[in-house]
Amino acid sequence: MKELLTTTSAAKLAGVGVSSIKRWADEGKLRTVRTPGGHRRLVHSDILSFVKDPEGHSILPMADKTGGEWADAILTMEFHGLQSKLLNARGRNGSWNKTMDELALGVQETGNRWANKSITIGEEHVASECLSRVLASIYESIPVDPNAPLCLLSSAEGDLHTLGLSMLQVVLRELGWRCLWLGAMTPLSEVCHILETKPVDMVALSASKASTNSVDLARQINEISGICQKTDTRLVVGGSGVWPEPMPHGFRTHDFGSLTTMASLTQ
Numbered sequence: 001m002k003e004l005l006t007t008t009s010a011a012k013l014a015g016v017g018v019s020s021i022k023r024w025a026d027e028g029k030l031r032t033v034r035t036p037g038g039h040r041r042l043v044h045s046d047i048l049s050f051v052k053d054p055e056g057h058s059i060l061p062m063a064d065k066t067g068g069e070w071a072d073a074i075l076t077m078e079f080h081g082l083q084s085k086l087l088n089a090r091g092r093n094g095s096w097n098k099t100m101d102e103l104a105l106g107v108q109e110t111g112n113r114w115a116n117k118s119i120t121i122g123e124e125h126v127a128s129e130c131l132s133r134v135l136a137s138i139y140e141s142i143p144v145d146p147n148a149p150l151c152l153l154s155s156a157e158g159d160l161h162t163l164g165l166s167m168l169q170v171v172l173r174e175l176g177w178r179c180l181w182l183g184a185m186t187p188l189s190e191v192c193h194i195l196e197t198k199p200v201d202m203v204a205l206s207a208s209k210a211s212t213n214s215v216d217l218a219r220q221i222n223e224i225s226g227i228c229q230k231t232d233t234r235l236v237v238g239g240s241g242v243w244p245e246p247m248p249h250g251f252r253t254h255d256f257g258s259l260t261t262m263a264s265l266t267q
């Protein structure tokens with residue numbers, strides 16, 4: 001299954017006109033990814049889930065509805081309410097990867113509400129902190145074998161956003177992995193040093209929408225790829241940042257669902 005679609009293929013798949021797809025992308029209702037040549041691509045799994053009218057025509061991306069509901073939950077800033085909504089969603093979806101793909105839409109919608117000034121920067125900060133604590137509590141509550149394989153989690157250099165990693169560690173824990181959290185602000189040279197000196201099985205890097213420098217992200221990949229090949233460590237990158245595509249080495253994901261397609265990830 002192809003992960004990324006042109007606007008024309010996305011329109012065909014959704015059964016709507018190209019102009020609707022472009023409008024929803026411009027309004028931020030559909031996620032877009034830029035190719036190195038600057039062309040817009042859409043995420044296949046987003047296009048599959050549309051809200052339909054009674055005649056079966058697509059009227060709005062499902063992402064819009066789901067993202068709105070999750071953003072409302074995040075912005076209650078209430079630890080136990082948010083925790084129980086997440087646990088309920090995990091029960092309904094049957095996996096954390098599906099649940100985190102839903103939640104990510106809510107995090108992105110929270111960012112849109114800040115950008116269009118319907119919430120203040122302070123509300124956004126309190127809500128993100130509450131969400132990262134809830135995610136950490138869920139991660140810690142999932143038992144894991146002390147000898148399970150180890151994944152190192154780091155933000156791309158210069159990117160302060162860590163919620164993608166907080167979601168990722170819950171997904172990995174359910175798949176039987178332990179995680180070593182480096183988060184943001186760790187220089188890439190230190191990530192490389194850890195890979196060379198500790199028994200790490202995989203390294204996961206996250207770059208958010210704020211990582212817009214494709215040349216710098218390509219430099220980071222080139223640097224870390226050499227060490228990963230030397231130490232036989234798997235490399236996976238994700239988030240809306242402009243990672244090189246195709247990657248010279250390693251695996252580029254656009255959602256948590258596709259993580260499970262990585263060979264032998266499930267232990």
Ligand code: B12
Pocket residue numbers: 100101104105107108109110111112115124125128132158159160161162163164165167168204205206207208209210211212236237238239240241253254255256259
């Ligand atoms: C929360 C938040 C913050 C918090 C971060 C707190 C924290 N602990 O992370 C704080 C307050 C620190 C912050 C700071 C800033 N932020 Co901010 N922030 C956000 C917000 C709301 C969410 C970011 C996030 O977590 N995204 C991560 C996930 C949810 O999204 P994703 O990248 O698409 O990733 C998806 C997947 O790919 C997966 N994933 C992510 N990583 C990985 C890795 C692997 C391996 C895998 C498998 C999957 C995976 O998770 C998601 C699932 O679909 C966004 C809104 C948005 N649209 O993202 C703005 C946003 C990213 N921020 C923005 C900005 C501008 C900033 C600041 C520059 C603001 C400022 N002037 O100070 C700073 C500093 C940025 C820096 N140097 O990094 C802009 C960026 C715009 C741009 N193109 O530049 C955004 C888009 C807000 C907006 N609408 O304008 N921010």
